[in-house]
Amino acid sequence: MPRLLSVLFPLLLASVSAHALDNAQALALVQGEPDARIAALNQAVLSADAPTVTLLKALNEDAVRVSGGQVWIVDGAQAHNAVTGQTAALPAEAEEVMLNNRLRGELDTALAALKLFSPRAEERLAAAQALAKAPSEARLALLDKALAQETEAPLRDAMQLARAAALLSSENAGNRIQAAHDLALAQSPAIELLLNERIAIEPDATVKGALAAALHKVREGLAWGERLGALFTGLSLGSILLLVALGLAITYGLMGVINMAHGELMMIGAYATWLVQLGFRKYLPAAAFDYYLLAALPLAFSAAAGAGALMERLVLRWLYGRPLETLLATWGISLVLMQTVRSLFGAQNVGVENPAWMSGGLPLLSNLSLPFNRLYIILFAALVLAGVALMIQRTRLGLFVRGVTQNRRMAACMGVNTARIDTYAFALGSGIAGLAGCALSQVGNVGPDLGQNYIVDAFLVVVVGGVGQLAGSVYAALGLGLVNKLLEGVVGAVLAKIAVLLFIIVFIQKRPQGIFAMKGRSAES
Structure with a gap:
C-alpha cells in the first residue's frame, strides 16, 4: 500500500x-x-x-x-x-x-x-463529506486551497459546507454565527447532529440562538424528506398488496372461492425464482446472473398457474357454491404445500439476491433515497395490472370470464364452457400470485411461511375494493398501503394496523359491496 x-x-x-x-x-x-x-x-x-x-x-x-x-x-x-x-x-x-x-x-x-x-470527483466529494462530519478549524487552510482549485459546482457546495462546519469550532463568535447561517442551508442528518452537539457546548447566547434557528430550518427540510419517504413506502407497500391481491380478485370474484392457499401459490413463485437463481449461478457464466430474474418470471407464473389448475380440477370444482367448504379445503391445501416445501428445501429462509440493476437507490434528498428494487416492483405491478386489464377487456378469454362472472347460467346457455373458463381463470389468478412471489423475493425473505404474511391483507384489499373489480383493487391496495405507512409514523406499527382494521370494519358495515359494486344479473339476485 x-x-x-x-x-x-x-x-x-x-x-x-x-x-x-x-x-x-x-x-x-x-x-x-x-x-x-x-x-x-x-x-x-x-x-x-x-x-x-x-x-x-x-x-x-x-x-x-x-x-x-x-x-x-x-x-x-x-x-x-x-x-x-x-x-x-x-x-x-x-x-x-x-x-x-x-x-x-x-x-x-x-x-x-x-x-x-484527488483527480477523481467521487473521491473529492467523499473527502468533503468526511470533513463535514469531523470538522476542525485546522482544516480551513486545506479547504480553502481545495476550493480555489475546484471547478465543479456540486463539489464546491460540499466543500463550502465542510468549511462552514469547520468554522463552528472557531474561537471567533462572528465566525460561528456565519457558520450557523451557512449550515442552515444544508438539509442533512449529519448537519443536524453537528448543530445539536454544538448547541450543547456553546457558551455564547447569541451564537446559541443562531445555532437553534439553523437547527430548526434543517429539521424543517429533513421533515420533507421523511414525509416523501413515508409516501413512497406506502406506495411501495400498496403496489405489493396490489400484486398479491390481483390474482385473488380474479378467482374470488369469478368463482366465489375463498382461496386460503393463495399465499402458498405466491410462495411457489418465490421458490421458482430461487431455483432459477441457483441454476444461473451454477451452470451459466457470471455475467449472465443479472438476467436471471427475466427468466424467473415466466417460470414463476407457470409453476403457480399449474399448481392452481391442479387445485381447481382436483378439488375446487366439486365445491362451487359452498364458500365455507372451499375455505377449509384450500386451508388444508396450504398446509400441505407449506410442509412439502419444508421437506424439499428446509424450514429456513433461502437467499434470493437482487440483480445488479436492482441494487442501490435513487438519491433525491440527503435523507431520502428510493431503492431501485422497490421502484422496479412498482413499475412491474403497473405492467401486470395493465396486462390483466387488457386481457379482460380485449381478448376472447376475457370476454368469457366477464360473461361467467356476471351471469354464469346465461353464459352456459350461450355455449360457453364454464368449467373450462373456471380452470383458465383460476390458473390465471394463481399465475399472477406466482408473479407476486417472484417480486416479493426481491424485497423480503423467501421461506415456507412467505404467504401467511400477506393473505389477510390480500383479502382485505379484494373486499374493500369490491369483489371482482380490478379498479377497486387498485384503489384499495394503494389506499391501504398509504394509510398504513402514514399512520405508522404517527402512532406506531401496531396501532396503525389496528386503526386500519377498524376503518375497514366500519367501511364494510356502511358499504358491504366495497368501493365498486359488482354489475350484472348475479349482483341483483
Whole structure:
C-alpha cells in the first residue's frame, strides 16, 4: 500500500505544496504528547508531499517504527527510512508507535482530507463529506486551497459546507454565527447532529440562538424528506398488496372461492425464482446472473398457474357454491404445500439476491433515497395490472370470464364452457400470485411461511375494493398501503394496523359491496 500511494498521489500533491518531509517533522508525527502530534499532523497535511502521505498511511496501518531518532516504515520483510526512502534492515531495538483513539480519528480525517485533491470527483466529494462530519478549524487552510482549485459546482457546495462546519469550532463568535447561517442551508442528518452537539457546548447566547434557528430550518427540510419517504413506502407497500391481491380478485370474484392457499401459490413463485437463481449461478457464466430474474418470471407464473389448475380440477370444482367448504379445503391445501416445501428445501429462509440493476437507490434528498428494487416492483405491478386489464377487456378469454362472472347460467346457455373458463381463470389468478412471489423475493425473505404474511391483507384489499373489480383493487391496495405507512409514523406499527382494521370494519358495515359494486344479473339476485 505505501508503494501504491507513492504512485497515486505525487502529481496531485505537487499542486498543494512543494514541501519535502524532513526528519524532525517525521519524529513530531510519531512521538510526543497527543496535542503536539495532532498539531504536527495538521501542519503536515497542509504541506503534504508523497513521502508524508506514505508515512501517514503507514501510521494508520501500524507499520511505523522508531529507532535512534529515525522513523522507519515496515513493508513486509523490508523497512525503509520514511524521510530518505533508504531500504535497510529494521534495527532490533526499533519501537512501535503508539496511537490512541483520538489520534486514530485525527489520522483518518487527515487521510480523507488529502483526497480533496484527488483527480477523481467521487473521491473529492467523499473527502468533503468526511470533513463535514469531523470538522476542525485546522482544516480551513486545506479547504480553502481545495476550493480555489475546484471547478465543479456540486463539489464546491460540499466543500463550502465542510468549511462552514469547520468554522463552528472557531474561537471567533462572528465566525460561528456565519457558520450557523451557512449550515442552515444544508438539509442533512449529519448537519443536524453537528448543530445539536454544538448547541450543547456553546457558551455564547447569541451564537446559541443562531445555532437553534439553523437547527430548526434543517429539521424543517429533513421533515420533507421523511414525509416523501413515508409516501413512497406506502406506495411501495400498496403496489405489493396490489400484486398479491390481483390474482385473488380474479378467482374470488369469478368463482366465489375463498382461496386460503393463495399465499402458498405466491410462495411457489418465490421458490421458482430461487431455483432459477441457483441454476444461473451454477451452470451459466457470471455475467449472465443479472438476467436471471427475466427468466424467473415466466417460470414463476407457470409453476403457480399449474399448481392452481391442479387445485381447481382436483378439488375446487366439486365445491362451487359452498364458500365455507372451499375455505377449509384450500386451508388444508396450504398446509400441505407449506410442509412439502419444508421437506424439499428446509424450514429456513433461502437467499434470493437482487440483480445488479436492482441494487442501490435513487438519491433525491440527503435523507431520502428510493431503492431501485422497490421502484422496479412498482413499475412491474403497473405492467401486470395493465396486462390483466387488457386481457379482460380485449381478448376472447376475457370476454368469457366477464360473461361467467356476471351471469354464469346465461353464459352456459350461450355455449360457453364454464368449467373450462373456471380452470383458465383460476390458473390465471394463481399465475399472477406466482408473479407476486417472484417480486416479493426481491424485497423480503423467501421461506415456507412467505404467504401467511400477506393473505389477510390480500383479502382485505379484494373486499374493500369490491369483489371482482380490478379498479377497486387498485384503489384499495394503494389506499391501504398509504394509510398504513402514514399512520405508522404517527402512532406506531401496531396501532396503525389496528386503526386500519377498524376503518375497514366500519367501511364494510356502511358499504358491504366495497368501493365498486359488482354489475350484472348475479349482483341483483
